[in-house]
Amino acid sequence: MPSLQTFHFGLLEYAEEQTIQFDEGLPAFERERRFVAIEQPATAPIIFLQSLLNPGLAFMTVPALFLLPGYQLNVAPEDLTALGLNSARQPQPGHEVLVLAIITVNADGAASANLLAPVLVNLDTRQARQVIQLDTPYACNHPLEQELAPEQGPCS
Template sequence: MPAIQTAYFEEVTFPETSVIRFERGLPGFEHETEFVSISREDCEPLIFLQSVKTPKLCFVTMPVQPLCPDYRVDMQSDELEALGLAEGQPPSIGSELACLAIISVTEDGPPTANLMAPLVIHVSTSRAVQVIQSNPAYELRHPVGGVACS
């Protein structure tokens, strides 16, 4: 089983089949294409996306549903293609797709979630893409309450 050294979780082993692949990278991190998901019981519902290549790169995320129960992700044809989904096939968050919001923490404010640009992962193939939402109801800094690690 492969292992990576991380800055925050020491050494992490994982099955190769669990690697989440962003074939186009992420905005600002175009060369970072492979991540592993790390969940800790004491930090639920947070999910850490650790770069396979860069030990210090780890995104703190959480599912969008607890933040916005009626959240809908609108995807363009190229985004559907990147996930291996057919155009016209409405994606289903929860069973088919995981939809994660990146969490930001600042020194002078509470944590916030980026609902404007969620990370969408096709659960069965582990292919992923960051989707820029056009819905003005979704905020870049949506308040997050009651989430902390012990």
């Protein structure tokens, strides 16, 4: 079994089925093509996307359906085609695709999830792509604190 150096869990063995391939990298990380999805009992429901290229790079993500059970996709046909999916209709989250929202923790400890531009993983081929959705009600900084009102501030 191959192993990799992870940022959060030291050296970890992983199965080939855990690797996902971003053919175009992610925005601002275009050279990062291969990640390993790591889900550990102690940190569930967080799914870590650990770069295979850079041990210092790990994104924390959470399934969009976990945050919002009624989450609906509105992905552009060209993004679906790039993922090897049927571009004539929206894929079903949790069945054909895994939909992961990348989590950001700010310096003040406030955390948010990017539901506007989720990472889609084709569950058949493990091809992945961060898709920027159009005409969607979701924010790129959906707050993870329930008691706080959703903020509509700038996305950075």
